[in-house]
Amino acid sequence: xxxxxxxxLAAGVAVSVAIALASVAIYLLVRDQLRGQVDADLxxxxxxxxxxxxxxxxxxxxxxxxxxxxxxxxxAGEKGLKSVEVRVPKDALGGTVGYAQFVNAKxxxxxxxxxxxxxxxxxxxxxxxxxxxxxFFEDTEVNGIHARVFTSKVGKERAxxxxxxxxxxxxxxxxxLLVLIAVSxxxxxxxxxxxxxxxxxxxxxxxxxxxxxxxxxSTRDLSRRIEAGGRDELARLARSFNTMLAALERSLxxxxxxxxxASHELRTPLTSxxxxxxxxxxxxxxxxxxxxxxxxxVVAQLEELTVLVGDLVDLAREEEAAPVQEDVRLDALxxxxxxxxxxxxxxxxxxxxxxxxxVWGSPQRLERAVSNxxxxxxxxxxxxxxxEVRLAGGELTVRDHGPGFAExxxxxxxxxxxxxxxxxxxxxSGLGLAIVRQVAESHGGAVSAANAPGGGGLLRLRLPTVxxxxxxxxxxxxxxxx
Numbered sequence: 001x002x003x004x005x006x007x008x009l010a011a012g013v014a015v016s017v018a019i020a021l022a023s024v025a026i027y028l029l030v031r032d033q034l035r036g037q038v039d040a041d042l043x044x045x046x047x048x049x050x051x052x053x054x055x056x057x058x059x060x061x062x063x064x065x066x067x068x069x070x071x072x073x074x075x076a077g078e079k080g081l082k083s084v085e086v087r088v089p090k091d092a093l094g095g096t097v098g099y100a101q102f103v104n105a106k107x108x109x110x111x112x113x114x115x116x117x118x119x120x121x122x123x124x125x126x127x128x129x130x131x132x133x134x135x136f137f138e139d140t141e142v143n144g145i146h147a148r149v150f151t152s153k154v155g156k157e158r159a160x161x162x163x164x165x166x167x168x169x170x171x172x173x174x175x176x177l178l179v180l181i182a183v184s185x186x187x188x189x190x191x192x193x194x195x196x197x198x199x200x201x202x203x204x205x206x207x208x209x210x211x212x213x214x215x216x217x218s219t220r221d222l223s224r225r226i227e228a229g230g231r232d233e234l235a236r237l238a239r240s241f242n243t244m245l246a247a248l249e250r251s252l253x254x255x256x257x258x259x260x261x262a263s264h265e266l267r268t269p270l271t272s273x274x275x276x277x278x279x280x281x282x283x284x285x286x287x288x289x290x291x292x293x294x295x296x297x298v299v300a301q302l303e304e305l306t307v308l309v310g311d312l313v314d315l316a317r318e319e320e321a322a323p324v325q326e327d328v329r330l331d332a333l334x335x336x337x338x339x340x341x342x343x344x345x346x347x348x349x350x351x352x353x354x355x356x357x358x359v360w361g362s363p364q365r366l367e368r369a370v371s372n373x374x375x376x377x378x379x380x381x382x383x384x385x386x387x388e389v390r391l392a393g394g395e396l397t398v399r400d401h402g403p404g405f406a407e408x409x410x411x412x413x414x415x416x417x418x419x420x421x422x423x424x425x426x427x428x429s430g431l432g433l434a435i436v437r438q439v440a441e442s443h444g445g446a447v448s449a450a451n452a453p454g455g456g457g458l459l460r461l462r463l464p465t466v467x468x469x470x471x472x473x474x475x476x477x478x479x480x481x482x
Contacts, residue, residue, distance in 0.1 A: 003206065004207075008199050011195040011198075012192045015187065015188060015191035015195075016184075016188045019191075020184060023183070026176075027173070030172075035166075035169060038169060039150065043150060043162075045098045045100055046160045048088070049089075098162055098164045099111075100161060100163070101160070102159070105129045109121065117163075121161075124136065125159060128151050128152065128153050129158050136150075136151055137149070137150050146167060149162070150162045205226065205234040208238070213241075216245065225245065226241060228242065269308065270305070273301045276297050279294055280294050308431070326360070327358055327359075328359050328363050330359050330366065330391065330394075330463070333363065334354055334389065335352070336367075337370045337371050341371070341375070341387075344378075347383040347384060348384075349385070350386070351388050352389040352391075353389070354390075355392045357391055359394065360466055361443040365443075366439065366443070368435060369435065372433065373396070373398045376400075376459065377459075380403070380457060382402065385400075399452045399459075403456075404451040404452070404457050405449060410451075413449040414433045414436065414437040414447055416431060433447075436461065444463070444464045447460060
């Protein structure tokens with residue numbers, strides 16, 4: 001079952017349960033209201049029943065509206081007693097509002113002159129007449145009609161029974177039940193239909209996301225994008241998916257470009273190295289001096305190839321493992337790098353102004369980036385010229401006193417394998433500054449290149465800093481000058 005069908009099914013079941021519960025609640029509420037009205041009418045009917053017209057041998061005495069309390073004096077079998085008639089209240093048009101009768105504790109019934117109505121007299125009814133039980137309502141069958149009977153005590157050892165038919169209530173409830181069933185079935189069908197429509201509309205971004213993922217998985221085409229409108233969760237998911245596809249596309253393109261550039265750059269030294277090795281294979285035909293020169297060339301080419309492979313490995317590394325990330329005192333790391341560069345390039349002078357600065361990152365990667373900046377400055381600065389290094393506010397600037405950058409080269413200084421025409425005769429692979437940019441971007445920073453006033457190149461490395469009061473002091477002090 002698809003996700004959309006599961007949502008429609010869940011919505012349909014939820015709506016069905018809600019409609020069913022609402023229908024049951026409505027039915028029970030109406031039923032209680034109707035039967036409560038019948039009970040209230042029976043209570044009023046029982047309170048309005050009276051007895052009239054007592055006939056004896058001497059004449060007729062009209063007792064009028066004798067309240068129920070007067071009946072206890074009328075006993076069956078009493079001398080001269082002919083009859084006692086029970087009357088019930090009338091409605092506004094003169095019709096009776098129900099049927100009622102009196103019952104004494106011995107079960108004698110005194111009621112209106114209607115012999116066709118026989119209300120059941122049970123032991124519970126006699127208990128009410130004796131005062132041994134409370135008044136009560138009950139459903140019963142009277143002459144084959146579903147009716148409601150109310151029994152309560154009146155006077156001395158007597159009870160009154162009032163009855164009303166429930167056929168009207170039953171008919172109303174039956175019609176209400178049919179209406180509720182029809183409404184429930186229609187509501188469930190409508191809910192399912194609307195659920196299908198809403199599910200199709202609401203899940204369109206999910207369907208597009210699934211189609212895009214399947215398209216990328218089957219074709220390896222990362223250029224596919226999803227239209228994302230709105231601010232809901234699905235729209236944010238679509239935008240996140242587009243961002244992920246764009247990042248994957250950039251990464252794949254960069255990987256392909258790296259492989260292409262690396263194969264191109266490796267072809268030349270490998271060809272030269274192969275040629276020299278083939279020449280050395282016939283070393284018996286070479287003079288000793290020529291053989292020594294070729295061996296030196298082979299060793300130098302192997303060293304360049306080793307450096308190139310190391311740079312390629314560093315450049316292809318996407319991220320560092322979590323354990324190497326830590327607080328790094330950049331000023332101390334830079335001071336140590338300047339000291340090493342001074343030992344490797346004794347003909348150059350380094351002038352450093354380093355403010356205390358802490359960044360979060362990989363010490364090894366940051367050290368490699370800083371060393372590459374210093375090596376680049378040494379490569380372009382003439383001997384006995386100074387290399388100026390400044391660190392302030394998380395920005396490192398390295399200035400050499402060489403020829404500077406050509407305007408056409410400024411936008412490509414940090415590109416992979418890019419070498420200016422003037423640098424093609426110098427040692428290097430064109431990856432040093434590309435590694436600097438990668439390290440900067442992986443640490444949330446940036447790099448830039450410019451020509452310094454008065455001549456020379458100026459490279460900047462900017463990194464986000466960590467407040468010094470949150471980290472421990474460094475073990476190696478920063479250098480003021482070197």
